[in-house]
Amino acid sequence: MSSSSAPESRSARAVDEGDVRRGGLVGKLITLGWATPGFAWLGLYLVAPLVFIVLVSFWTYEQGVRSGFTTDWTIQNYVDLFNDSTYWNNMLSSFLTSVIAVVACLVFGFPVAYFLALKVQSLKYQIALFILALAPFWTSFLTRSIAWTYPLMGREGALNQVLTKLGIVDEPVQALGFSTLSVRLAMVQLYILFMITPLFFVLAQVDRSALEAARDLGANSWKTFREVVIPQAMPGVVIGSIFIFVLTMGEYGTVRVIGGNTVSSVGTIVQSKVEIGIQYPQGAASAVLLVAALVAGVFVITRFSNLREDI
Amino acid sequence: MADESIEEHEEGAAIAAPSSLRAQAAGDGLDLVGLTKEFPGGTVAVEDVNLHVDHGEYVVLLGPSGCGKTTTLRMIGGHEYPSSGQITLDGQSLVELEPHERPTTTVFQHFALFPHRSVRENVEFGLKMHGVGKEERRRQATDALEMVGLETLGERKPSALSGGQQQRVALARVLVTKPKALLLDEPLGDLDRLLQLRMRVELRNLQRQLGLMFIHVTHNQEEALSMADRIVVMNDARVQQIADPLTIATKPETELVARFMGDNNVFKGQVSAREGDRISVSTAAGATVTTVAPGAPHAVGDPALVSVRAAATRLEDGPSGVTNSVDCEIVFVEFLGDLVKLHLTSGEERLLVKVPGDAYDTLRGREGEQIRVAWKEEDVQLLRS
Numbered sequence: 134m135s136s137s138s139a140p141e142s143r144s145a146r147a148v149d150e151g152d153v154r155r156g157g158l159v160g161k162l163i164t165l166g167w168a169t170p171g172f173a174w175l176g177l178y179l180v181a182p183l184v185f186i187v188l189v190s191f192w193t194y195e196q197g198v199r200s201g202f203t204t205d206w207t208i209q210n211y212v213d214l215f216n217d218s219t220y221w222n223n224m225l226s227s228f229l230t231s232v233i234a235v236v237a238c239l240v241f242g243f244p245v246a247y248f249l250a251l252k253v254q255s256l257k258y259q260i261a262l263f264i265l266a267l268a269p270f271w272t273s274f275l276t277r278s279i280a281w282t283y284p285l286m287g288r289e290g291a292l293n294q295v296l297t298k299l300g301i302v303d304e305p306v307q308a309l310g311f312s313t314l315s316v317r318l319a320m321v322q323l324y325i326l327f328m329i330t331p332l333f334f335v336l337a338q339v340d341r342s343a344l345e346a347a348r349d350l351g352a353n354s355w356k357t358f359r360e361v362v363i364p365q366a367m368p369g370v371v372i373g374s375i376f377i378f379v380l381t382m383g384e385y386g387t388v389r390v391i392g393g394n395t396v397s398s399v400g401t402i403v404q405s406k407v408e409i410g411i412q413y414p415q416g417a418a419s420a421v422l423l424v425a426a427l428v429a430g431v432f433v434i435t436r437f438s439n440l441r442e443d444i
Numbered sequence: 445m446a447d448e449s450i451e452e453h454e455e456g457a458a459i460a461a462p463s464s465l466r467a468q469a470a471g472d473g474l475d476l477v478g479l480t481k482e483f484p485g486g487t488v489a490v491e492d493v494n495l496h497v498d499h500g501e502y503v504v505l506l507g508p509s510g511c512g513k514t515t516t517l518r519m520i521g522g523h524e525y526p527s528s529g530q531i532t533l534d535g536q537s538l539v540e541l542e543p544h545e546r547p548t549t550t551v552f553q554h555f556a557l558f559p560h561r562s563v564r565e566n567v568e569f570g571l572k573m574h575g576v577g578k579e580e581r582r583r584q585a586t587d588a589l590e591m592v593g594l595e596t597l598g599e600r601k602p603s604a605l606s607g608g609q610q611q612r613v614a615l616a617r618v619l620v621t622k623p624k625a626l627l628l629d630e631p632l633g634d635l636d637r638l639l640q641l642r643m644r645v646e647l648r649n650l651q652r653q654l655g656l657m658f659i660h661v662t663h664n665q666e667e668a669l670s671m672a673d674r675i676v677v678m679n680d681a682r683v684q685q686i687a688d689p690l691t692i693a694t695k696p697e698t699e700l701v702a703r704f705m706g707d708n709n710v711f712k713g714q715v716s717a718r719e720g721d722r723i724s725v726s727t728a729a730g731a732t733v734t735t736v737a738p739g740a741p742h743a744v745g746d747p748a749l750v751s752v753r754a755a756a757t758r759l760e761d762g763p764s765g766v767t768n769s770v771d772c773e774i775v776f777v778e779f780l781g782d783l784v785k786l787h788l789t790s791g792e793e794r795l796l797v798k799v800p801g802d803a804y805d806t807l808r809g810r811e812g813e814q815i816r817v818a819w820k821e822e823d824v825q826l827l828r829s
Binding site for chain 1: 521522523542543544548549550552553554556557558559560561569570573574617618621
């Protein structure tokens with residue numbers, strides 16, 4: 134009977150947290166002490182490079198200088214980009230790829246997470262299967278990507294051979310290898326775990342007896358799913374979507390390996406401009422616009438749901 | 445204690461049922477016939493349970509954990525599918541119906557409220573699922589929240605309520621759907637002791653006012669005795685005894701019921717004589733216990749089990765060897781205010797005697813002494829083993 138007072142103490146604690154504030158200078162200093170390494174890390178690896186990139190994007194491209202630019206202020210880099218239809222086409226195509234990846238990862242990842250979290254009864258099997266679902270992470274990204282290109286999706290690859298043998302296609306499908314389609318397929322495979330993982334964790338929190346209660350109160354399976362499961366899954370959907378959107382929108386590695394030289398993205402454009410080195414300021418400007426697009430995207434995703442409320 | 449007084453304050457007024465939620469036309473009631481549940485792997489959780497429950501009746505399924513009481517309740521609610529047997533409510537078979545198609549609702553042990561919905565939305569949920577319009581939903585939910593005294597907390601999330609308040613929301617949520625039978629799975633298990641005692645009274649009162657069939661699962665003997673019209677004692681997947689609380693408490697039929705209800709002294713022995721319906725049993729400790737048991741199959745020489753309630757015993761002076769008495773050694777004198785529990789041994793047997801609290805004065809410190817315990821023949825029960 135003593136253990137049965139948990140709900141009371143939980144609500145009592147919620148009240149306490151509102152009242153108790155760790156006050157005093159010492160407390161503030163301790164908080165500051167804990168926060169310092171994190172802020173230093175963020176400053177050094179995130180804020181400083183970003184500031185630098187923004188600065189460079191407003192500096193002038195100059196041939197013959199060792200750095201490739203001088204520190205004369207200009208907005209020419211942005212003007213050039215706005216008039217560069219290739220850049221915008223790539224931006225649009227990357228955006229489309231990201232949206233497709235988010236939607237596909239949600240559609241294919243949700244059943245997996247749902248099954249793991251709510252259908253597998255024993256915790257032991259739940260964890261085991263979840264780790265198994267993470268298996269793709271055990272192999273390196275490059276190994277998987279290379280296996281994708283020629284052996285699996287290439288013109289002479291396994292998939293084409295099967296399709297041809299089965300008579301589904303008359304001749305090997307070119308689009309499977311080194312194409313936008315193959316890049317998008319690969320992205321789903323590569324990033325789906327970023328959807329499954331947060332979904333698994335939020336769905337595992339769903340009280341199974343609440344699902345039974347819903348059934349009891351007159352909801353059929355579909356209504357129970359829509360009214361009870363989905364609302365509680367929303368934080369996971371939002372977090373997974375942000376992960377995948379941000380990761381795929383800026384992608385260039387997968388595009389390079391899977392897409393070969395036939396597919397480009399914002400990422401590959403930025404990378405080529407910077408790598409070749411001569412266009413560093415314009416590369417910086419493209420990167421800044423990419424970051425702006427990502428921030429806008431994340432803003433829109435969080436606007437779709439009231440994340441703070443949901444969590 | 446400070447917390448408890450706050451709790452008391454928070455819980456608000458007593459539950460009062462509005463007339464709109466009272467039970468409508470009654471039918472034949474609920475029947476379980478040969479109900480059996482075997483889980484994959486061969487565990488038989490419920491075996492051949494037969495039970496009839498009338499509308500307006502408060503029935504408690506009582507037994508130790510794993511006895512099959514919850515599985516029985518879940519089969520009535522549609523959350524488990526019986527391996528065999530029949531469940532009918534007012535002549536309609538429920539077995540093939542999904543939970544949402546059954547005229548039953550359940551109050552779950554840990555309340556099972558929807559954390560993402562406000563208290564009001566929780567209460568409205570069942571009505572929404574049954575296609576009740578928004579205005580009507582709101583009105584009925586308000587009534588139900590008023591009934592449980594939580595009308596001011598409708599916009600809060602369940603996590604912002606105390607356990608007792610959550611319990612009330614769970615009750616309001618199921619009662620708005622006007623079920624024909626309310627199923628309660630350890631409904632008081634999550635509440636602290638004081639609140640449990642209070643909710644026993646309130647729940648029972650509510651049921652009386654509503655005139656609704658309540659089927660309540662618990663492992664708590666006292667809870668069952670205090671609340672039930674009838675108690676179904678279960679053990680090891682089977683029904684041991686179905687009777688009103690007084691009968692369960694005073695006339696246990698099986699050894700298990702006698703032991704599980706507590707405070708019963710069970711004697712093992714052999715039938716030493718039988719005259720008509722009067723049976724004499726010689727216990728291992730050498731005492732002779734007699735009882736009148738019409739229809740008992742026992743013959744002289746058969747093994748027999750008898751029980752005597754601790755509260756039906758008295759302490760006696762006088763000669764040893766008298767029928768329906770036994771000489772004991774006092775192991776421990778336990779003072780409980782209103783009463784004194786004497787823990788005794790007689791040979792291998794352990795005995796328990798309950799006497800009024802004022803006897804403590806004469807019993808204090810007498811551990812190790814001999815004492816004689818006696819009882820009346822009519823307080824002896826012959827048990828089925």
